[in-house]
Amino acid sequence: MVSIREVGPRDGLQNEAPVPTDAKVRLLDALSATGVRRIEAVSFVHPRAIPQMADADEVWARARKAGGVRYSALVPNPRGAERALAAGFTELEVVVSASDTHNRRNLNRSTEESLAGLTDLIKMVHEAGATVEVIVATSFGCPYEGDVPPARVAGIVERVLGDGADRIAFGDTTGMATPRRVRELLAAVGQVPLLLHFHDTRxxxxxxxxxALELGVTEFDASVGGLGGCPYAPGASGNVATEEVVHMLHDMGVDTGIDLEKLLEAAALAEQITGRELPSGVLRAGPRTRLTPQ
Amino acid sequence: MVSIREVGPRDGLQNEAPVPTDAKVRLLDALSATGVRRIEAVSFVHPRAIPQMADADEVWARARKAGGVRYSALVPNPRGAERALAAGFTELEVVVSASDTHNRRNLNRSTEESLAGLTDLIKMVHEAGATVEVIVATSFGCPYEGDVPPARVAGIVERVLGDGADRIAFGDTTGMATPRRVRELLAAVGQVPLLLHFHDTRxxxxxxxxxALELGVTEFDASVGGLGGCPYAPGASGNVATEEVVHMLHDMGVDTGIDLEKLLEAAALAEQITGRELPSGVLRAGPRTRLTPQ
Structure with missing residues (x-):
């Protein structure tokens, strides 16, 4: 059994041109009906910074909450965490970049400053009865600095786990991960509660x-239709498409709980909502089991 | 060391809208300068069947033959083999489909009839001092019949090797291969001189x-820029892009003899020649080692 977290509604749509609230709710509801067990639903960020998520409260209020699905929200700071908790989320995510340059570009402060801020945030979220996942961005490489030493990532993991973080995710922020880098990082980090977030850029x-599967990892992010192509970087492809991940896993006999046909319907909806052709091979060509009429 | 055979000039361009002779020669010459050791250059097919290769003789006559590069040609029948031999090729390829339905659709005869015809063709080519590779199409699945039993593919391999075939290639004709199917087929076939040809459709x-690398295979086809998108099946992506294969292999410390920067120049040329955006992530985003200026 592999646990897929569907990140299309948040990470995906946050990196597409803005879409109406209604469309977001429809996509969330379609995904909640696929059998997927985890969905990253929204982020509580400042609307000026990320207009795509300005309606997070309304999206979440209107979305149907399916039994058996764990929903999570990304928060950039204590204010965002308060909003997420007030909205009823019990699984929060925060991001820190392993690369200092990327952290400064993304969050306007050093990695060290971000890490220092996490201590209190984790405490506050725990006191509210919720959990915190720390997403370590640029874990497999930084577009500004290049290779990021696995020992540096391992040091961040140790520190945030010491601060009480409940789970760790490694973000392949700009698609620099390769099988070799996956092996090296997992060897450096050892056994921790881990989720991997890959892009299919290269x-x-x-x-x-x-x-990662061969090395025992069982939790992965994926984005319906490959949503999140980052329209600001033309041609760059973003998140791995959930259909492609599920298609490969099911063929290997690995269960995900997801109904691939329903997922493909959600991917078609995602394409309709964004109005662009999404980079998902399984959406384009269909599953390998779908035959051409003779 | 992994041996990549570049198939863009033949398999790639044969599945794109026709391009001028001059462009084909330029692409071949650019590829010959990348350090790649094998190139599938042209096919000698009937111009009415495949107008894209009508100028095969002229392309080949004008192309610069680089020392250290093995060039091959695809031939559909004895007449094509004669043309290829007359043009000076010493490595010929023939195709037969593991799936009877696909063979009939593609070659208008049964797999058995195709196999029967190979015996004399192999003999004729050997007498001329050249070698024959048998490409078994739909080895990982047929779009009409679905899964193709590995034992059926293994039977074809045994038979053509008995007929004197020098090498075997398995074609993932419509992108139905998955890690599981690769494992199952390689287990059924055992140790034979083998090259694998994958598509990235899904x-x-x-x-x-x-x-396949983990199972000891060291020869792969790939197509510069991912050329060969099959314009007749919109959205369907074709051959794996050579840059993506080389990029991953080099990162793993596996040598290919190929200069990735020169290969990327050839991929840019392929894009210019076809006039369409080719589906190669490494061409779009650059290698992971190419940093963004700060």
């Missing part, structure tokens, strides 16, 4: 997941 | 190559 998305 | 291209 074709290695599923090869990375295959490598 | 995202598994590099995952399949990774799986």
């Amino acid at each position: 074709g290695t998305g599923l090869a990375n997941i295959l490598t | 995202g598994t291209g590099l995952a399949n190559i990774l799986t």
Whole structure:
């Protein structure tokens, strides 16, 4: 059994041109009906910073909460955490970059300053009865600095776990992960509660997941239709498409709980909502089991 | 060391809208300068069947033959083999489909009839001092019949090797290969002189190559820029992009002899020649080692 977290509604749509509230609710509801067990639903960020998520409260209020699905929200700071908790979320995510340059570009402070801020945030969220996942961005490489030493990532993991973080995710922020980098990082980090988030920027998305599976990882992010192509970087492809991950896993006999046909309907909806052709091979060509009429 | 055979000039361009002779020669010459050791250059097919290759003789006559590069040609029948031999090729390829339905659709005869015809063709080519590779199409699944039993493919391999075939290639004709199917087929076939030809139709291209590498396969086809998108099947992506394969292999410390920067220049040329955006992530985003200026 592999646990897929569907990140299309948040990470996906946050990196597409803005879509109406209604469309977001429809996509969330469609995904909640696929059998997927985890969905990253929204982020509580400042609307000026990320207009795509300005309606997070309304989206979440209107979405149907399916039994058996764990929903999570991304928060950038204590204010966002308060909003997420007030909205009823019990699983929060925060991001820190392993690369200092990327952290400064993304969050306007050093990695060290971000880490220092996490201590109190984790405490506050725990006191409210919720959990915190720390997403370590640029874990497999930084577009500004290049390779990020696995020992540096391992040091961040140790520190945030010491601060009480409930789970760790490694973000392949700009698609620099490869099977080799996956092996090296997992060896450096050892056994921790871990989820991996890969992009398919350079074709290695599923090869990375295959490598991680062989090393015992059982939790992965994926985005319906490959939503999140980052329209500001033309041609760059983003998150691995959930259909492609599920298609490969099911063929391997690995269960995900997801109904691939329903997922493909959600992917078609995602394409309709964004109005662009999404980079998902299984959405385009159909599953390998779908035959051409003779 | 992994041996990549570049198939863009033949398999790639044969599945794109026709391009001028001059462009084909330029692409071949650019590829010959990348350090790649094998190139599938042209096919000698009937111009009415495949107008894209009508100028094969002229392309080949004008192309610069680089020392250290093995060039091959695809031939559909004895007449094509004669043309290829007359043009000076010493490595010929023939195709037969493991699936009877696909063979009938593609070649208008049964797999058995195709196999029967190979005996004399192999003999004729050997007498001329050249070698024959048998490409078994739909080895990982047929779009009409679905799964193709590995034992059926193994039977074809045994038979053509008995007929004197020098090498075997397995074609993932419509991108139905997955890591599981690669494992199952390789287990059924055992040790033979083998090259694998994958498509990236459903995202598994590099995952399949990774799986085959772990099982000891060292020869793969790939197409510069991912040329060969099959314009007749909109959205369907074709051959794995050579840049993506080389990029992953080099990162793993596996040598290919190929200069990735020169290969990327050839991929940019392929894009210019076809006039369409080719589906190669490494061409779009650059190698992971290419940093964003701060």
